Amino acid sequence: MSNGNMFHLTFTGAVLLVSTLVIIMVWPISTRSRWNPSGRHCYVTGGSSGLGLALAILLTKRGADVSIVARNEENLQKALTQLEAHRANPNQILRAYSFSLGSQEAASEALEAACVPHGGQTPDAVFLCAGKSTPGFFIEQTEESMRKGMDDSYWLAAWSAMVASKRMVRTRTEGKIVFVSSILGYFGLVGYSTYSPGKHAIRGLAETLRQELLLYSIDVHIYMPVTMFTPGYEEENRVKPELTLKLEESDGGLTSEKAAEGLYEGVKKGEFHITDTFIANLFRTNTRGSSPFGSNVLKDLLFGFIGTIGLTLWRRDVDKQVVNHRRAHSEYLASKSILKPE
Missing domain, CATH: 3.40.50.720 (NAD(P)-binding Rossmann-like Domain)
Known part of the structure; x- marks a missing residue:
């Protein structure tokens, strides 16, 4: 068997496998x-x-x-x-x-x-x-x-x-x-x-x-x-x-x-x-654990991939804003007599 035919069969098998998995995942939801x-x-x-x-x-x-x-x-x-x-x-x-x-x-x-x-x-x-x-x-x-x-x-x-x-x-x-x-x-x-x-x-x-x-x-x-x-x-x-x-x-x-x-x-x-x-x-999609997928499994997988990167960057930015607020927060606590004077 030529390399071309081998590649064709391998590629076809992979497509069939992926398609089958998608149908298995989506079918119970779509029906x-x-x-x-x-x-x-x-x-x-x-x-x-x-x-x-x-x-x-x-x-x-x-x-x-x-x-x-x-x-x-x-x-x-x-x-x-x-x-x-x-x-x-x-x-x-x-x-x-x-x-x-x-x-x-x-x-x-x-x-x-x-x-x-x-x-x-x-x-x-x-x-x-x-x-x-x-x-x-x-x-x-x-x-x-x-x-x-x-x-x-x-x-x-x-x-x-x-x-x-x-x-x-x-x-x-x-x-x-x-x-x-x-x-x-x-x-x-x-x-x-x-x-x-x-x-x-x-x-x-x-x-x-x-x-x-x-x-x-x-x-x-x-x-x-x-x-x-x-x-x-x-x-x-x-x-x-x-x-x-x-x-x-x-x-x-x-x-x-x-x-x-x-x-x-x-x-x-x-x-x-x-x-x-x-x-x-x-x-x-990034915190679902073993919860069921939504009505569109492929869309959920895409959201999961985007979130893996995007939410990491978002959290880093939020933490930075919190740290930068320390001085203003100290002044607030002092005004409420919660923070002891230095």
């Missing part, structure tokens, strides 16, 4: 049926503003029965009015419930109340959008603020996820539980010592439940958004350290509506880790 919320009961925590409200409106437009839960009754009623304005048909059940969700008992009461108009049936999808961030330097924190940081991020999601999963299993409901973490669930940043740990914890819970709830045919998803321009974001900016604001200057961010679309598209496609921006895709 998934797309989720449709029409006629399904969707339960949304944090549904009176920001991402929760934007998502509730999107689901309402697509024909879902929507229950929103939040603490402020006045804001809930305003939100419910907006849902009514976007109903797709007169048969949709749209309800609002005022609960704090800060304990297992409260989370259970909220979920049970939302089931009543549906004949006691468990929601088909539970979206855990409630959460809050209060930025600040770690050395300024107290035991109370540290605990509150976990309460406002991790526990708000964990309690509702627990009561929802128990009810789904008990009623044999093959539903969905959708967590909302943050891009700060992939890495840490100055000023988020009370927030980022909770978002990492949500990721850990979602990773565990994704596998465990396979026992009951319950799907788990987690959305990892970048900065979202919400009322909560405006509030946190009022107390955010100057250094943190500077590091976030290049972060374009998303509107609540755009983020809701990204979350919805990810759930519809059956993705586990849902990311909808270039930077979030870089972090996802």
Whole structure:
């Protein structure tokens, strides 16, 4: 056999091997049926503003029965009015419930109340959008603020996820539980010592439940958004350290509506880790561990390669900015009487 024929056979074999591997990787994802919320009961925590409200409106437009839960009754009623304005048909059940969700008992009461108009049936999808961030330097924190940081991020999601999963299993409901973490669930940043740990914890819970709830045919998803321009974001900016604001200057961010679309598209496609921006895709593919690939495996591999180089350079630049801020930070600490005079 000539060298030319040998090369041709070797090349053909390599192409067939690569093609087969690609088909094996992509086929289970590309054949998934797309989720449709029409006629399904969707339960949304944090549904009176920001991402929760934007998502509730999107689901309402697509024909879902929507229950929103939040603490402020006045804001809930305003939100419910907006849902009514976007109903797709007169048969949709749209309800609002005022609960704090800060304990297992409260989370259970909220979920049970939302089931009543549906004949006691468990929601088909539970979206855990409630959460809050209060930025600040770690050395300024107290035991109370540290605990509150976990309460406002991790526990708000964990309690509702627990009561929802128990009810789904008990009623044999093959539903969905959708967590909302943050891009700060992939890495840490100055000023988020009370927030980022909770978002990492949500990721850990979602990773565990994704596998465990396979026992009951319950799907788990987690959305990892970048900065979202919400009322909560405006509030946190009022107390955010100057250094943190500077590091976030290049972060374009998303509107609540755009983020809701990204979350919805990810759930519809059956993705586990849902990311909808270039930077979030870089972090996802470089920190995914054994998590499933997204809906486009080859695209994920490309993001992974770019991120290996790009994120290393990005981190080096961020660390340099932090070091260069030492003098200004010392002056800040002195003004707060935290740093002893020399």
